[in-house]
Each structure stands twice: as C-alpha cells, then as structure tokens.
Amino acid sequence: MPRRAEAPSPFVAAQRERLRATVSLGPCLDLACGRGRHALLAARAGLRVVALDRDASLLRKLASEARAERLAIHALRADAESPHGLPFPPACFGAVLVTRFLFRPLAPAIAALLAPGGLLVYETFTKRQRELGHGPTNPAFLLESGELPRLFPGLAVVESVEGLAGAGASGAWLAGLVARRAG
Ligand SMILES: C[S@@+](CC[C@H](N)C(=O)[O-])C[C@H]1O[C@@H](n2cnc3c(N)ncnc32)[C@H](O)[C@@H]1O
Structure with missing residues (x-):
C-alpha cells in the first residue's frame, strides 16, 4: 500500500464548503498536486x-x-511550465487549487481556466520562508508580501491571508488566496 498523502493545509481544508458549492460549474483542478492531499480532499x-x-x-x-477509495480523481502527467501552456480549454474548471507551487507567468492561464463563478484557492510560500532555514530559497518560488492577489487582477478576492503556519520543521510562511471569477 503506498504511503498516504500528507494532511491537507488548514487554509485549503477551511474552503471545503466553498469548493463543494462549485460542483455544478465543472471539475476541480489540483495543479502541481504532488502526492494529492488536496485532490483527495x-x-x-x-x-x-x-x-x-x-x-x-x-x-x-x-x-x-x-482507486482504493473509489474517488473521482483523474491523475494527469503534464508540465505546467511548458511553452505550449496547460492542456485544457479555457473556462473548463469550477475550481482550481494550487499549493506550494509558483510559476508566475502561469497566473493569467490559471485564471482563464475558471468557469464563470469558479473559485481559485491558492496557497504558497512567501519570501519570509527564508527566515526559517528550510524550504525554498529561490526568489522565483517565493511571493513578495501582498503579491498573491496582485497576480490575479481579474478575480474578485474572497479571502486573502499571510502569516506563519505551524512550527518547527513544519513551520511555513504562507500566503493564501481565495478568489472568484465573475459569474
Ligand atoms: C512542494 S510540492 C507541492 C505539492 C502539493 N501541491 C501539496 O501542496 O502538497 C510541488 C509539486 O509541484 C510539482 N511541479 C513542479 N514543477 C512542475 C511543473 N513544471 N509541472 C507540473 N508539476 C510541477 C512537483 O512535482 C511537486 O509535486
């Protein structure tokens, strides 16, 4: 039996009801899903x-x-940084989740994947992560303070937070954004 996925981020877990409300708008994309803790959620x-x-x-x-849980998850191998873009038509997802992944040039394409009324849930590291001595240090993977909502100027901000989550080896300086495409 493969090792189970890590626990979901509390910020993403808190969006469960908002995510559930997007079910009629289309499927949900977990972009750069890793082991899939949020796809599973x-x-x-x-x-x-x-x-x-x-x-x-x-x-x-x-x-x-x-498969073991009979969950509706389609696992898709693709390069999110491909010059050909993401392998989806515009407006085809009711929700997009992105956590602990940042490729700034992709932001407009991520927003364009949302169906009208669709929800973006994004959480990733800020540059203060460097103070903790673990995790990413490359500025390309670290947000400036206040930057995350600015990457999605066409979406309406529902919630935007920044701060230190957890402690010790699992501590992380994170920015979180929930934003909606106009319906
Ligand atoms: C830090 S992990 C985060 C995984 C997951 N989102 C989470 O929060 O648990 C970053 C993930 O991004 C994936 N990744 C990095 N660059 C990618 C790319 N260009 N295209 C697709 N996936 C990528 C890695 O394979 C890895 O699984």
Whole structure:
C-alpha cells in the first residue's frame, strides 16, 4: 500500500464548503498536486478532480489511493511550465487549487481556466520562508508580501491571508488566496 498523502493545509481544508458549492460549474483542478492531499480532499467533498503533476511516481500513488477509495480523481502527467501552456480549454474548471507551487507567468492561464463563478484557492510560500532555514530559497518560488492577489487582477478576492503556519520543521510562511471569477 503506498504511503498516504500528507494532511491537507488548514487554509485549503477551511474552503471545503466553498469548493463543494462549485460542483455544478465543472471539475476541480489540483495543479502541481504532488502526492494529492488536496485532490483527495476535493474528491472526498464530492468533486470530480483532475490532479496534474510532472512527477509520474507521485501520480501513481495518488491514483492507487483514489482507486482504493473509489474517488473521482483523474491523475494527469503534464508540465505546467511548458511553452505550449496547460492542456485544457479555457473556462473548463469550477475550481482550481494550487499549493506550494509558483510559476508566475502561469497566473493569467490559471485564471482563464475558471468557469464563470469558479473559485481559485491558492496557497504558497512567501519570501519570509527564508527566515526559517528550510524550504525554498529561490526568489522565483517565493511571493513578495501582498503579491498573491496582485497576480490575479481579474478575480474578485474572497479571502486573502499571510502569516506563519505551524512550527518547527513544519513551520511555513504562507500566503493564501481565495478568489472568484465573475459569474
Ligand atoms: C512542494 S510540492 C507541492 C505539492 C502539493 N501541491 C501539496 O501542496 O502538497 C510541488 C509539486 O509541484 C510539482 N511541479 C513542479 N514543477 C512542475 C511543473 N513544471 N509541472 C507540473 N508539476 C510541477 C512537483 O512535482 C511537486 O509535486
């Protein structure tokens, strides 16, 4: 049995009801899903999920866990930084989840994936993560303070937070955004 996915981020877990409300708008995309902790959360909430990552071994473990639980998760291997863009038509997702992944040039394409009324839930590291001595240090992977909502100027901000989550080896300086495309 493959190792189980880590616990969901509390920020994402707190969006469960908002995510559930997008079910009629289309499936949910977990972009750069890793082991799929948020794909699993969304699927357990009743959403159909596309879980995209470039790491085939993580996707295999996720697919196996999804099969065992009979969850509607389609694990898809793709490169989110491909010059060809993401392999989806515009406006095809009711929700998009992105956690602990940042590729700034992709922000407009992520917003364009949302169906009218669709929800973006995004959480990733800020540059203060460097103070903790673990995690990413490359500025390309670290948000400036206040930057996350500015990456999505066409979406209406529902919730925007920044701060230190957890402690010790699992502590992380994170920015979180929930934003909606106009219906
Ligand atoms: C820190 S992990 C976060 C995983 C998951 N979102 C979470 O929060 O548990 C970053 C993930 O991004 C994936 N990734 C990095 N660059 C990628 C790319 N260009 N295309 C697709 N996935 C990518 C990695 O394979 C890894 O699984």
